[in-house]
Amino acid sequence: MKLLVLGGTHHVGRAVVETALERGDEVTTLNRGLSRPPVPGVRALTADRTDTRAVAAALGDQEWDAVIDTWAWAPRVVRDSARLLAGRTGHYGYVSSRGVHRWPWPAGADESAPLVDGDPASDDSEDYAAAKRGGELAVTETHGEQALLARAGMILGPYEDVGRIPWWLRRLEKGGRVLAPGPADAPLQYIDARDMAAWMLRCADRGIGGAYTVTGRPGEITIGRLLETALEVTGFDAELVWAPAELLRQEGVWLGMEFGLRFPHDPAPTGMNDADVSAAFAAGLTTRPLRDTIADTWAWLRAEGDPAPRPDAPSPDTWLDLAAERRVLDQL
Structure with missing residues (x-):
């Protein structure tokens, strides 16, 4: 057409x-x-x-x-x-x-x-x-x-200019102990x-x-599966250390908000990752495996480098800076 x-x-x-x-x-x-x-x-x-x-x-x-x-x-x-x-x-x-x-x-x-x-x-x-x-x-x-x-x-996927998966891939690339927003079984929709x-x-x-x-079907993906898949795809030498949402809140760390797992005013928001998508799937929506999305995003980042962020996108250190990560990891 x-x-x-x-x-x-x-x-x-x-x-x-x-x-x-x-x-x-x-x-x-x-x-x-x-x-x-x-x-x-x-x-x-x-x-x-x-x-x-x-x-x-x-x-x-x-x-x-x-x-x-x-x-x-x-x-x-x-x-x-x-x-x-x-x-x-x-x-x-x-x-x-x-x-x-x-x-x-x-x-x-x-x-x-x-x-x-x-x-x-x-x-x-x-x-x-x-x-x-x-x-x-x-x-x-x-x-x-x-x-x-x-x-x-x-x-998500290649060309993402909001800074979710690209940010996480760059953090995992650094290796070592990596702070992760728990619980690992929290569901995600994307x-x-x-x-x-x-x-x-x-x-x-x-x-x-x-x-x-x-968006994807509810209950198919968790934050744990997403980050573990990212490690499997890339082969990075990193260890995920899961932090309870309450500890992240106490320490003023935004981690988890990039995926709508929590907000400053709402530690466990409803509706973010459990939408009813039956209408779109009935109209022909299909989704590819998580592994393909992660692998293709990493291939794009390696080929083209980090994208310029959207004007309304958070800065690179919004989700977590290394000093805050060390502070929380020390408590875990």
Whole structure:
């Protein structure tokens, strides 16, 4: 199909472009053209998404079978692009987030859980949840049943620029005793960016719209299995030392928050890693083995080096600095 990717250089966007090319799709991207050189085989359009006139000029009067929009900030930008593409595409897929649900998330929540308020005309990027909800409203008001709202859970895999798995791989690489956020059997839910990309493209093929929670099945992965698999894949000489969540809280260490295992105000949050994803799997979502996600992420890091973090991503020392790690390890 003829596909337009609004973005296409980072994380999910890059995964969408590469997956679409593997399928044989005709791919056009639109972005500022500052982060990465154009991918061979892709028609690259250049414009600043915040400049509606520039976007309109870049798009011209072209039409596409499907559009996938990866914008993560002010919803007004999504609204303007969605309006420009009204009547020129049969499908509009928007990369949203589970963050659009009102906190605290109920245990076992599905797509019907309460939502935050959002304004599609807003230029506010500070409130991530409200911005994503505003983006959803912007897409649905223009494209209706043709709009797919992919409410992603935690997104891992190659090209991750948030600093979860890349941070952990670099810490394990240093070796020695490594502080780990217990308990080891705490469940995790995540989606590999490439699995999300493939699912969104299949939905575009089939004309599937609506809102879906897109992440792995609950209960399949634990934090212990994830970190042990990382050691097996890399062969690093490191020993995981599991710390109770209460000790991490007492010592002011954020470890575990990168995976939503706890928060400063909530040591055992519900709803983070037990979402009901039956709708997405019924719509064709498939997920690859954890080992493949870890191995491919490590291969990418070795080939390209650490990615530049997103503007809204935590700094490298947010989760744990070495001095704090030594302090807690001494107590264990």
